[in-house]
Amino acid sequence: MWTRILARATRAVAVAGNYSLINQPISDPIFLKIPKSTFPQIFNNPRFLVTSNLDNELSPDSSVNGGDRQLAEEEEGGGGGDTYEVDSDTLESVLRLLQTSADGSLESCLDDMDLTLHQQLVTKITETPFVLSENLIRFFWWAWSERSLEVTTPMVESLVLAICGNDDVRKKKEVVYSLWDLVKEIGEKESGLLNVRILNELISSFSRLRKGKAALEVFDKFEAFHCVPDADTYYFTIEALCRRRAFDWACGVCQKMVDARTLPDAEKVGAILSWLCKGKKAKEAHGVYVVATEKGKLPPVNVVSFLVLKLCGEDETVKSALEILEDIPEEKRERAIKPFLAVVRALCRIKEVDKAKELLLKMIENGPPPGNAVFNFVVTAYSKAGEMGKAVEMMRLMESRGLRPDVYTYTVLASAYSNGGEMEEAQKILAEAKKKHVKLGPVMFHTLIRGYCKLEQFDEALKLLAEMKDYGVRPSVNEYDKLIQSLCLKALDWEMAEKLQEEMKESGLHLKGITRGLIRAVKEMEKEVVEAESITAVV
Known part of the structure; x- marks a missing residue:
């Protein structure tokens, strides 16, 4: 006493x-x-x-x-x-048993102790620190199944919190699985006893253990256990599934979350969006984003940018990405150039060039200020579409904003003019490029040489080749190869082709074997024609 x-x-x-x-x-x-x-x-x-x-x-x-x-x-x-009193000697004896290493004799030892079980005693044991989790589960199961202890929601909640909050348990998946087996058995036999907090703790533990399938099993039991999932339920389940890269299952849970319109806070919504985007589920992530914004839970700007980039990867979701840009606050747009650039590029890719131009003009007005890359995407798209007037107009707009068109811009315009046979306009672009840039790349000259060859204006092509050398740009194998092939196939001028081949040797370049064979074939063919004509003349 x-x-x-x-x-x-x-x-x-x-x-x-x-x-x-x-x-x-x-x-x-x-x-x-x-x-x-x-x-x-x-x-x-x-x-x-x-x-x-x-x-x-x-x-x-x-x-x-x-x-x-x-x-x-x-x-x-x-x-x-009629007050129940926990006997400290009994409590001490039980705890001494449970604090020892687990073995197969635990239940028999408990039977030998002839305990008078009460909810308060069980709760005291559950709340005591440094009790082996394995033994705690076995004791609870023994008390409930063997001694018909009437369990309550606080008792089960106390047990789950005690075990799931133990750092050592996070390293032992068997303990959490055993706990889930116990809780599941209780939930199936004791209707309405479990609550959301109990199940959420289990899902969270399975998530930390990277056991997505087990977490989904707990989630699927909510209806059977008469529990309604809350925001944390959805978050922990999606987290567990995404950690195991089970993105299809995660999308199913996301859809239920969206239908229930029960979303976690903005930071957690951002995490969900990031996981889905990494799993190539940008379309599903967009559905979550729409509901989140409607409920005033706007994710961080970096997550929004990431979502936009992923939406731009698929043609069907580019317009969704364009709509999201409107949600980025103006004060944060200065550092959000990447998503705007991605949308402009994607619009040009799907041939929505006018919308890309519209977005570019909005960027000029509201930010972020567009750079050369944004203008070049629009210039290139208009050039490929053959709308050269609009392409040049965009280049002039670029200049009016203090940006200098780079070599790529001029090359795109020159190539488009050359492909359309407008060599005079192409030459004007080349002349302007020479004034603005000290050094031009071989691509600029190559595109014009190819244009002259298509028009069979070989003299102009040869002049351009010489001009290329004078400007300090070394012709590549491609320039020589294209010109030699055109001379052989269209002009049958194997002599000029051989001269160009000699120039290549002097420059340390080697002509492709198939092109060398073409020169020989044209040369032999011409000799055969001359011989045939001489024989005919003699006859």
């Missing part, structure tokens, strides 16, 4: 906040079995300081001296009270 009174007095002082090493009385007898080195861990553990009916059984100014609190109450109330 004195041991129990002393233990209760210790807890009463602890609750009052008196932790002085001088005034602190002897602790609960259970601590006599725990090494002193673990005392700080126990005192700092929030589960140790859980208050219960026992904490207030004996107050400092109590008039009961030398008797049980329960006896005093019976004397005062005439024996009408």
